[in-house]
Amino acid sequence: MRLKLDIDPDIVAMMAVEVAAGERAVTAAMREAGAELKTAWRAQITGAGLGRRLANSIRSRNFPKSGESLDAAALVWSKAPVIISAHDTGPLIRSKNGFWLAIPTPAAGKSTRGGRITPGEWERRTGLRLRFIYRRTGASLLVAEGRLNTKGRAVASRSKTGRGVATVPIFLLVPQVRLSKRLDLARDAERAHDAVPGLIVANWVEARL
Numbered sequence: 001m002r003l004k005l006d007i008d009p010d011i012v013a014m015m016a017v018e019v020a021a022g023e024r025a026v027t028a029a030m031r032e033a034g035a036e037l038k039t040a041w042r043a044q045i046t047g048a049g050l051g052r053r054l055a056n057s058i059r060s061r062n063f064p065k066s067g068e069s070l071d072a073a074a075l076v077w078s079k080a081p082v083i084i085s086a087h088d089t090g091p092l093i094r095s096k097n098g099f100w101l102a103i104p105t106p107a108a109g110k111s112t113r114g115g116r117i118t119p120g121e122w123e124r125r126t127g128l129r130l131r132f133i134y135r136r137t138g139a140s141l142l143v144a145e146g147r148l149n150t151k152g153r154a155v156a157s158r159s160k161t162g163r164g165v166a167t168v169p170i171f172l173l174v175p176q177v178r179l180s181k182r183l184d185l186a187r188d189a190e191r192a193h194d195a196v197p198g199l200i201v202a203n204w205v206e207a208r209l
Helices: 011-047 083-090 119-126 187-209
Strands: 058-063 073-078 091-095 101-104 132-135 141-150 166-174 175-176
Touching: 011 058, 011 073, 011 187, 073 083, 083 187, 101 175, 119 141, 119 166
Parallel strands: none
Antiparallel strands: 058 073, 091 175, 101 166, 132 141, 141 166
């Protein structure tokens, strides 16, 4: 006796279709998750008042770059990791040389090189000398003898009589400062991670329909 078994439809062909559907679903899900996480992180940064420029440092990339795969992945990162990490963790910052941290007041103005101005740069720019004032309670000071211009910046006085000259606090001196934690990136990352299975299922069902 000879038996013959025919399977209709072809199981191999069916499996190939399901694998292809799975590849599309996983790839689409990871792209969605990566895009949503990037958007969420950028929204957190701007919401914390850290500016659009820092928010735009958040980037994303999908793998594979083209085509579809069951091993698809998404990478979300920042091009300014040190700054982002500082606002995400709220670290304790100390002076490198073990002395003071110089925190500029509004009268100091901004650095021409970007970031915070240093006492040395301020003296070179204004031609004024800074004077140290120690205070037992509260921050000690670096002050200068000058006047405030219309923008509230300390500048050298042009008066020959000394009129309008005042002692202006330029820098606050503290031994250390704790940066406030303004971000919670792990929260959004966990949400994106937890949403992946549902995104895969949704895209798989949609692909079959």
